[in-house]
Amino acid sequence: MEERIVLVGVGGTGMSGVAHLLLDLGYTNLIGIDSTQSELTDTLQAKGMQIIIGHGSYQGNSRDIVIYSAAAHQSVEVQFALDHRKDDHKHPWLVLNYFEFLGELSKYFTTIAIAWTHGKSTTTWLTAQALSQHHPLFGLSILGAGVTQRWWKNALYAPAHRSALRRLIDHCLGSHRADRYDDTKKYLFVVEACEFNRHFLNLDVDYAIITNIELDHADVYWTLENYMAAFTTFAKNVKKDIYMLTWAIWQETLFSSLIETTEPASLPTSTSTPTLHALSTQQFTFSHLLWSHNHGNASLALALIENLLHEQDPSTAIWVASWVVASLSGFEGLRRRTELLWETPSGAAVYTDYGHHPTELRSTLQWLREKYPNKQVTCIFQPHQARRVMEFWDTFGETLRTCDHLIIYDIYAARENLTDLKKLFTQRHFDDIHTIEDLWQHFAAHCNGTYTWTFENITKTLDNTWPDNVIIVFTAWNLDYLLRTHYTFTHPK
Secondary structure: OOOOEEEEOOOOHHHHHHHHHHHHOOOOOEEEEEOOOOHHHHHHHHOOOEEEEOOOOOOOOOOOEEEEOHHHOOOHHHHHHHHHHHHOOOOOOEEEEHHHHHHHHHHHOEEEEEEEOOOHHHHHHHHHHHHHHHOOOEEEEEOOOOEOOOOOOOEEEOHHHHHHHHHHHHHHOOOOOOOOOOOOOOOEEEEEOOOHHHHHHHOOOOEEEEEOOOOOOOOOOOOHHHHHHHHHHHHHHOOOEEEEEOOOOOHHHHHHHOOOOOOOOOOOOOOOOOEEEEEOOOOOOOOOOOOOHHHHHHHHHHHHHHHHHHHHOOOOOOOHHHHHHHHHHOOOOEOOOOEEEEEOOOOOEEEEEOOOOHHHHHHHHHHHHHHOOOOEEEEEEEOEOHHHHHHOHHHHHHHHOOOOEEEEEOOEOOOOOHHHHHHHOHHHOOOOOOOHHHHHHHHHHHOOOEEEOOHHHHHHHHHOOOOOEEEEEEEOOOHHHHHHHHOOOOOOO
16 A cells, blocks of 8 residues: 555645645655645645545555644544554554654754744744855755745755755655664754744754744743743753844843753753853844844844854855845745735725734734824734633733724634633633633724624725725734635735
8 A cells, every 4th residue: 555645734834834845855645634725725736736625534544654733633634543553553653743743854954943932934934045045055944934935835945955855854754764864964954943832842953043032822831931941941952052132131031041941851951051142233134124123033043144154164254144144135024924915996005914912913013003104004803812812811902902993803713612711811701701702702892893703794894995094914824815815916026
């Protein structure tokens, strides 16, 4: 029976990056499964990958290699594979979640992990793009966001090393585990290291960039101290260098915490303390990208890349830095990061943004006010996770009440139980809330907005918006895809 690589939850941004990578390396035995059709699944299908929309129709077998998104853990395909992995000792199944797969890759690469609360996708791609052009041993990169220059293809690899990378992936997937692999840690792997559920502790990290830590993923981390402890464990596992910004308000806490940590490490702690590179001055400035934090993040990437090039060749002249700066300067940004989609027939600009944390929303709304001082701001917000909204209830309210018009759209509330959440937030007076829809009605009223669960109401708002408005759509789930497929427009350059 043919061995198949089954990617469950392939519509997720990280998982789609794995799919693109495997396709580019010549794998033809791929099957992608997701609950919902999206632009990500459409792109993969157009590229020749077999895509199944909906769970339950695929029949697995003992030769399958299953890689799955954490969001798809309860799917029929994943549970079937996990059950048979336990029972079938003759033909043990290889079943890995997305972060375990990245962890396997990281053991064989010199791994550069970009980790923090905000902006890690952008910095991952900045770093990967520049290294791919200037470092002879760049291997590959995977991140959890769409890239403007490459549309939804969010994986990058070095064609010059294609055969070596294919052999390495074969090794990680078990095809040649008995063979000696001579290229361990030879090639560079740049990866976005997500802190959700401590997933970044799966990685075997050689170099790391960390900045901008702020409490998030409150369904996993109950306090900022708990959140910081996870980052401390991550930092202690880094083998070589960590790059930070000295003006980050949390950095002193993390520095001191490197001595002791209360978090158990999922990987053996590095035997040597990593070298900390703390940047006190900004070394790079964009002329075209939003937000000052992009300048700081690019400065960290520049410092890391210069050091890597010097390690590769100590005779590297300082003028090489100008090449790296040119590479960074050409970065166009990521999709869904305050991305201009189109203008309505009335002339109102429509932006889409992945923002789902109040800090992200506040920064974007402030920028819109500065860019369009004479226009009203219409905000359409699709919250991502009930727990995050309940955790930052007051901050969301303060932020969203600054909008001139606000619509709260259908929530993404996977993995959550409303009854359990209410017990955690008794101070919010949620006694009269019995369903998720009740919660969003209450949330919309709290933010001086209205709630709708129908896409038709969203399109009516957009179709009837006056030209004195600018529209921002905040969504970390499916609203962006619904808009792109409903409207016909030319993507801005």
